[in-house]
Amino acid sequence: MTVLFLQTAHVKTDDRILHQMQTLRRAGIECVYANRRDEVGEVDVVICDTPKAVLQNVGRKGLLIYDVTEWYPSKKNLRVYHPLLRPLAAVAMSIQSLAAGIVSDRFIFGEEAKSRPFRKLFGWKKFVYLPYYPSKQLFVRAHKQNHVPLNVLYAGPRTAEKGYERAVEVANEVGINLKVISPEQYMPLQEFCTYLQDVDVALDLRDMDAENRRCLPIKLFYYLAAGVVPIYSDLDAIREHIADAEKSVFLVHDAKEAAEALRRLVSDSALWKQYSQRGQQLFDERYYWEKVEERLLQIVK
Numbered sequence: 001m002t003v004l005f006l007q008t009a010h011v012k013t014d015d016r017i018l019h020q021m022q023t024l025r026r027a028g029i030e031c032v033y034a035n036r037r038d039e040v041g042e043v044d045v046v047i048c049d050t051p052k053a054v055l056q057n058v059g060r061k062g063l064l065i066y067d068v069t070e071w072y073p074s075k076k077n078l079r080v081y082h083p084l085l086r087p088l089a090a091v092a093m094s095i096q097s098l099a100a101g102i103v104s105d106r107f108i109f110g111e112e113a114k115s116r117p118f119r120k121l122f123g124w125k126k127f128v129y130l131p132y133y134p135s136k137q138l139f140v141r142a143h144k145q146n147h148v149p150l151n152v153l154y155a156g157p158r159t160a161e162k163g164y165e166r167a168v169e170v171a172n173e174v175g176i177n178l179k180v181i182s183p184e185q186y187m188p189l190q191e192f193c194t195y196l197q198d199v200d201v202a203l204d205l206r207d208m209d210a211e212n213r214r215c216l217p218i219k220l221f222y223y224l225a226a227g228v229v230p231i232y233s234d235l236d237a238i239r240e241h242i243a244d245a246e247k248s249v250f251l252v253h254d255a256k257e258a259a260e261a262l263r264r265l266v267s268d269s270a271l272w273k274q275y276s277q278r279g280q281q282l283f284d285e286r287y288y289w290e291k292v293e294e295r296l297l298q299i300v301k
Contacts, residue, residue, distance in 0.1 A: 001029045001044045001045065001300075001301075002030040002031075002032060002043040002044050002045070003024055003030070003031050003044065003045040003046075003047060003300060004031075004032045004034060004040055004043040004045070004047070004062075005017055005020070005021070005031065005032065005033045005034070005047050005049075006034055006035075006036075006037055006048045006049075006057065007033065007034075007048070007049045007050075007053060008035060008048075008049065008050045008052045009049050009050050009053075009070065010049050012033045013188070015132075015134065015189050016067075016069065016132060016218075017033070018189060019134075019289050019293070020047070020130075020296055022135075023296050023297065024296065024297070024300070027297055029300070036056065037053075037056040037057055037060065042060065042061050043062050044063065045062055045065065045300045046060070046062050046063070046064050046065065047065045047067050047108070047300075048064070048065070048066050048067065048100075049069065049070075050070070050072065051072055051093070051096040051097045051100035052096070054066050054099075054100035054103060054104055055096065055099060055100060055103070057103075058103055063105050063300070064103065064104050064105045064106075065104065065105065065106045065107065065108060065300070066100055066101070066104040066106075066107050066108070066118075067107075067108040067110070067130075068108065068109050068110065068114050068115065068118060069132075070114075071114065071214075072093055072096070072097045073093035073094065073097075074211060075161075075209075075211055077093060078090060078093075097117075101117075101118050101121055101122050102122075104125070105125065105126075106125060106126045106127060107122070107125060107128075108127070108128055108129075108130050108296070109127060109128070109130070110129075110130065110216070111129075111132075111215075111216040111241065112129070112240060112241070113214040113215075113216075113236075113237060113240070114214075115127065115129070126299065127299075128296070128298060128299045129295070130292055130295055130296055130299075131221075131241070131287070132216065132218040132221060133221050133288050133289045133292060134193070134221055134222050134225055134288065134289055135288065135289040136284075136288050136289070138190060138193040138225070139193055139197075139225050139226060140194075140197070144197070144227040144276060146200045146269055146272045146273065146276070147198070147200055149177070149266065150176060150200040150201050150262075150266055150272070151179060151200045152171055152176050152178055152179065152200065152203060152262070153178075153179045153180075153181065153196075153201070153202045153228070154167040154178055154179070154180050154181075154202070154203050155181040155182075155192075155204075155219055156181075156182065156183075156206075156219075157182060157183055158180070158182050161206065161207050162204075162207075163204055163207070163233065164180075166203075166205040166254075166255045166258065167203040167204075167205055169255050170203060170231075170255050170259045170262060171203070171262075173255075173259045174262045174263055174266060176266070178203070179199070181195075192222070193222065193226065196222060196225075197226060199226065199228045200228065200265075200272065200276075201228065201229050201230075201231060201262065201265055201272075202219070202223045202229070202230045203231050204217060204220075204230065204231070204233065205231070205232070205233050205252070206235075207233070208233050208234065208235065208253070212235060213235050213237065214235075214237055215235070215237055216235075216237040216238065217232065217235070217237075217238070220232065220238065220249070221283065221287050223279065224248060224249075224279035224282055224283045224287060225279075225280065225283040225287075227276040227277070227279060227280045228276070228279070229249075229250070229265060229275040229276050229279065230248075230249045230250065231250040231252060231258050231261050231262060232249055232250070232251055232252070233251070233252065233253070234251040234252060234253055235251075238251065242282070242287075247275075247278050248278040249275075
């Protein structure tokens, strides 16, 4: 069996693709990656990441699976258009998304919220939930101690919408040096996971708009796995996915609350240790890739 990952929005080194390919290859399944359908001949299964990728496969043989991990249209998609054209672009993209749902044979959903439109319209089609969990193999588990002063990280684009400016504001207010990893500073997945072993706290204070509230942050599970204590915007998706989220994640509404949470962690190493260990426990019990990878094999066969 050959599975083609036809991706128009995700690079080959994306952590989700890496995890899926590794699982399939361990099961003896050949995997191919491409951005254009005409780059590859006929295959048994095609996994697509966007409506554009799905629609490239119309008329081709093989099982067609739409891996829904992004809102479509999203703010990111519409930002490139002139404000006056965005409503028209949103309508056109919504039609594309509907068409992708019609022609897809099966679905993979990264989270509950993004599955709802497709389950409502195409409820008879087979689907699985495959969350964004990291593999246990990426982390070397050791007895972790917090640093003095704490090592605090912001990982993401240097944009206000993603919370970069708020993270800088919080770190400055508390008097902590902020480490930054942005997309421009490409770091291989294994290197990033190793880097997290020396991080104590992560700040992610993205805007709490309608789209962000319903998006489950991928890095959250990497922070939990590494014993990093996350301070996040109070997103609905986190509360829906993680039981008793407040016991392992500080959920805040603004920079003032984030600064207060960081001060508590700075002044109380026992509190930091409690959150750190609780996060690792949740990862070990529930939120790791090996716990859900069998679902991928079920949907492609």
